[in-house]
Amino acid sequence: MRDVLVKLEALGESICVQLENGELPFIDIPSRTTSNIIYDKAEGRFVLGEARTRRTTSNVKHLRAFTQTVWMAYMAKRLIEEGKSTTLRDLYYMAESYGVKFKDQQESDSIIADLEALLGVPREQLRIFPEERATVYGDLTIKYNVQGYEKTTLNLTASPDGVAIGPALAGAEFQNCGAERVIMVESGGMFTRLIEERAHEKFKALLIHTAGQAPRLARQFAYRLRRELGLPVYVFTDGDPWGAHIAMVVISGSANAAHVDSIVIPDAKWIGVLPTDIEEYKLPFEKFNEKDWKRLHDLMADPRYQSPFWREQLKRFEEEGRKSEQQALSIHGLSYVTEKYLPEKFA
Template identity: 90%
Template sequence: MRGRFVLSGARIKRTTSNVKHLRVFTQTVWMAYMAKRLIEEGKSTTLRDLYYMAESYGVKFKDQQESDSIIADVEALLGVSREQLRIFPEERATIYGDLTIRYNVHGYERTILNLTASPDGVAIGPALAAADFQDCGAEKVIMVESGGMFTRLIEEKAHEKFKAVLIHTAGQAPRLARHFAYRLKRELGLPVYIFTDGDPWGAHIAMVIISGSANAAHVDSLVIPDAKWIGILPTDIEDYRLPFEKFNEKDWKRLHDLMADPRYQSPFWRNQLKKFEEEGKKSEQQALSIYGLSYVTEKYLPEKLI
């Protein structure tokens, strides 16, 4: 599949016969042991929990990043995602829309929930991410970067107007949010649209949903190749006459990083990044409110979701 990260054919060998491998070998075996225990006991834990738990077993990690990298090694070694091993990050995304799910975790097997139950949305935690789909009145998924826009869309009843499941990614989409959107696409056939701020950071949020990340190149269930970035595009800033700010130093660096990234070499992405480079302008989702709070659902999204 073009345009996404995949593992190469390269392999490494760790053995107790090499003293240089002993530390990382011990870390890997311990992490696999903990994953086995979690599955056998029907429990779950977080990345942060595992980092601290290791000390009580005499297993040392220099920092959280090293612990997380060992978990990624175990994923690749076993060919399963960390979520299947019942290991989750702290962050939570939220979801809202006409989708009815049935929990399948112990003690909640008979619990059925429609995801319009809370006006704030429902957290996409481990139990929800693994729930069975019972009924769906939605025809598409809209993944939204900012909390303010997510709330705006709920208040404007975008889920009804566009027959959409809304997912708040809270910036870069957590793996559970990406996996849930992947399931909606694969199991229910819902197309996925991505709505972010109009800047290089928003572009990358979209690209990670579409093509995956380097750290999770071995997990196929986090990639939605035909998801579509609908805005805010750099061309929208001019087309919709949106308020904007000029790029700062970090924005320029991020843009140049993206321009060197092989995933951004299709005509569509080259054109978007070139427009950013030419104009040096960025605009937030909330900039659409210059035309009124309902403008996003009355004008902008109807033109984008054609």
């Protein structure tokens, strides 16, 4: 936290000095354009190249964006100092009362990404979080360290709906863990099924519901479980290119966040639904639609998918053009997934 505050202060100081010298201030921001996003094979993730864009107030067209960036930094400083947090959407609305208007939330999100790149700090460290929350369920006892909850401990089986992975949980201390693996689950239906079928006991698993693409806090939480508790991470999604990519972002991080994303779990495993499972488990399937095909071809060109395992999966998708959802396993009965499918996966 100190580091971040120092960086923010230095940013403010440099702008003040430029203004005092009668100059129109500028800042150089690492460029987030596609041409500057480079795949780092050694790290197995995307990183930003050397290119920087100058945002300068001598160009009247940059003036608004410059003001927004400085305002965003100022807000981050206040959040950190006051020990508060906020959401992307909050910030979009708050701006107006400071006379800094955003066209839409997309614009304010983009300014936050600029600030992340500029400071080299993910927004979570700036106390800025997205609206959507993943949830977790399983035998892990945590101890909060946010204001007012310093003494509170919680076992993550406390609620049958799971516990939301917000900033408080993401930063909590791990006290006791009965689990031996982490299963990240794409759909809410499958998450509930697994809890009802007591998968957390059968497989000694912490279940994380990602609700589609895993939010950064959820990935960060899984990352900590992998690093601090040594738990292997498995990703269980629908059997389509979109599901494959949920697993890939957990493994290799996201290209959109190449400027800050160091949350990668290279040994996380995609356990299904694999394209081969459709045949093997006789799952009902649908034919690829146009969007699926396009997504598949995008993935085939993506440097992250060049390992033999991934190449094989994509090839199968391409050969068969079939997709199956996680829930398709229910065709063989509600317990099929915990009685047959998952045991074979973990065998």
